[in-house]
Amino acid sequence: MSYDRAITVFSPDGHLFQVEYAMEAVRRGSTAVGVRGSDCVVLAVERRALAKLQDPRTIRKIVTVDDRCTLAFAGLTADARVLLQKTRVEAQTYRLTCEDAPSMEYLARFIARTQQKYTQRGGVRPFGIATLLAGFSDPEHGEGEGKPVLYQTDPAGTHSSWKAQVIGGRNSKSLREFLEKGYEDGMKEKEAVKLAVQALLEVVDSGAKNMEVCVIRRNETITMEEKDLDEVVKEIESEAEEGKKGGATAASGDE
Amino acid sequence: MMASIGSDILDIGTRRSAHQQDQDNTHGIVPTCMRLGEPGAFDLPNVADPAAFCRSNFASASGNKDSGQEIKFAKGTTTLAFKFNEGIIVSVDSRSTMGAYIASGTVKKVIEINPFLLGTMAGGAADCSFWERNLGMQCRLYELRNKKRISVAAASKLLANTMNSYRGYGLSMGTMVTGWDETGPQLYYVDNDGTRLHGNLFSVGSGSTYAYGILDTFYRPDLTVEEAIDLGKRAIYHATHRDAYSGGINNLYHVTKDGWKQIHAIDVNDMHYEYVEEKKNAMQD
Numbered sequence: 001m002s003y004d005r006a007i008t009v010f011s012p013d014g015h016l017f018q019v020e021y022a023m024e025a026v027r028r029g030s031t032a033v034g035v036r037g038s039d040c041v042v043l044a045v046e047r048r049a050l051a052k053l054q055d056p057r058t059i060r061k062i063v064t065v066d067d068r069c070t071l072a073f074a075g076l077t078a079d080a081r082v083l084l085q086k087t088r089v090e091a092q093t094y095r096l097t098c099e100d101a102p103s104m105e106y107l108a109r110f111i112a113r114t115q116q117k118y119t120q121r122g123g124v125r126p127f128g129i130a131t132l133l134a135g136f137s138d139p140e141h142g143e144g145e146g147k148p149v150l151y152q153t154d155p156a157g158t159h160s161s162w163k164a165q166v167i168g169g170r171n172s173k174s175l176r177e178f179l180e181k182g183y184e185d186g187m188k189e190k191e192a193v194k195l196a197v198q199a200l201l202e203v204v205d206s207g208a209k210n211m212e213v214c215v216i217r218r219n220e221t222i223t224m225e226e227k228d229l230d231e232v233v234k235e236i237e238s239e240a241e242e243g244k245k246g247g248a249t250a251a252s253g254d255e
Numbered sequence: 256m257m258a259s260i261g262s263d264i265l266d267i268g269t270r271r272s273a274h275q276q277d278q279d280n281t282h283g284i285v286p287t288c289m290r291l292g293e294p295g296a297f298d299l300p301n302v303a304d305p306a307a308f309c310r311s312n313f314a315s316a317s318g319n320k321d322s323g324q325e326i327k328f329a330k331g332t333t334t335l336a337f338k339f340n341e342g343i344i345v346s347v348d349s350r351s352t353m354g355a356y357i358a359s360g361t362v363k364k365v366i367e368i369n370p371f372l373l374g375t376m377a378g379g380a381a382d383c384s385f386w387e388r389n390l391g392m393q394c395r396l397y398e399l400r401n402k403k404r405i406s407v408a409a410a411s412k413l414l415a416n417t418m419n420s421y422r423g424y425g426l427s428m429g430t431m432v433t434g435w436d437e438t439g440p441q442l443y444y445v446d447n448d449g450t451r452l453h454g455n456l457f458s459v460g461s462g463s464t465y466a467y468g469i470l471d472t473f474y475r476p477d478l479t480v481e482e483a484i485d486l487g488k489r490a491i492y493h494a495t496h497r498d499a500y501s502g503g504i505n506n507l508y509h510v511t512k513d514g515w516k517q518i519h520a521i522d523v524n525d526m527h528y529e530y531v532e533e534k535k536n537a538m539q540d
Contacts, residue, residue, distance in 0.1 A: 097412055097413065097416065098405075098406065098408070098409035098412065099406070099408040099409060099412060100406060100408070100409065106401065
């Protein structure tokens with residue numbers, strides 16, 4: 001008895017197969033890493049090898065949803081485009097009705113709610129994407145400024161806030177462990193960028209042209225230039241070399 | 256118990272109303288328009304042009320012209336609100352008139368939407384109180400969904416959008432939505448055409464012209480709280496003194512960052528004698 005046809009049907013052991021297959025589609029997508037620092041959020045995505053004749057500027061995996069909200073996704077690009085469009089319209093509608101910018105939490109909740117809607121209707125399939133939303137939250141009562149936040153949503157329609165997260169790619173589990181080991185509270189921009197790039201280098205061939213890194217600061221969002229990225233990569237690689245060499249000498253010294 | 260208007264006036268068809276009554280397990284306790292989640296759906300006259308029907312039969316509700324019909328809508332009033340350095344003063348009268356008949360001298364024309372938002376009532380009493388209570392419900396839902404209080408700008412926008420969607424249906428409402436939110440004290444005027452204006456000083460109603468005279472002469476942003484309360488009181492007094500459709504009791508509220516507080520409810524007749532005394536004393540000096 002196949003329970004994976006209509007997604008509105010549960011299987012006997014409580015699975016929604018279409019949702020799980022959607023998560024598999026996410027795993028086939030290219031990796032995206034998000035790291036939350038003390039004063040910024042870093043989004044780094046893997047840029048899969050492009051065909052020679054393709055214009056790289058038309059493939060953007062890190063996109064703006066609203067003035068202060070940036071999104072990276074993993075999974076089916078077409079689904080992402082549709083979901084992104086809905087979210088952009090929602091952000092503008094909120095601005096029109098409430099005369100204020102929507103909070104990050106609101107947008108993450110909206111994306112999650114939309115993804116969930118498509119798991120509970122007949123005749124539609126879930127969105128095959130997971131997203132990472134980066135930005136700054138509204139200031140809490142009494143405080144002057146908001147804090148950096150990183151939200152993740154998945155095809156099931158859940159959303160949660162993370163200090164560092166990775167979506168997409170076959171090795172997301174081991175990358176998450178890597179991030180757990182390397183993450184420290186209160187990282188400044190430089191360290192956050194380094195951690196994100198380090199994580200990405202585990203799955204990507206070395207080189208700045210295989211990744212795209214975006215830094216979301218309080219007042220601006222910048223995409224790192226290739227030469228700056230190259231420097232970070234070089235620094236990481238030289239440290240890794242020293243680590244190996246240091247290990248070797250220590251071993252020889254321990255006789 | 257819902258007071259139902261006979262089905263010969265609001266002809267939705269007896270079969271349909273009977274069908275509705277069967278389906279309705281809240282049987283007459285909750286009218287359709289108040290059911291949770293359903294935005295005020297109400298029966299319209301079963302005619303080709305409901306707006307024109309309302310205009311010709313219930314006039315002065317959806318326009319300035321008086322068609323000389325039997326039932327005239329309650330409309331005369333004076334309400335005012337102004338922003339100053341120490342917050343916002345909201346001052347209203349309490350008379351409700353139907354033509355030349357004073358229907359009530361004790362109407363509450365300030366609606367407490369929530370502890371930080373106030374709305375005033377001018378125009379059709381039913382329209383004002385219904386839609387402002389509806390606004391209160393929407394504000395509460397916003398709070399529950401977003402874990403923070405709604406801003407005055409957003410609240411007034413919700414009301415204005417509602418008014419816009421019922422444009423041409425003969426609603427009559429001229430209200431001021433005011434409160435203190437994260438951006439400070441805010442004051443908006445919203446009316447039944449969907450007009451929404453942000454400002455520091457507004458007065459709405461048949462007595463507003465008299466109130467504006469006093470307000471425009473003595474208003475300053477740096478008034479003290481006592482001076483502002485006195486100004487709000489005086490402006491209503493002068494309006495009620497000259498406008499036949501305003502009178503009764505002056506209800507005055509002060510909005511601060513901790514919310515609104517009712518300051519007083521003084522009969523305007525007592526105020527008259529107080530001001531007569533004042534003038535006499537001033538002349539003798």
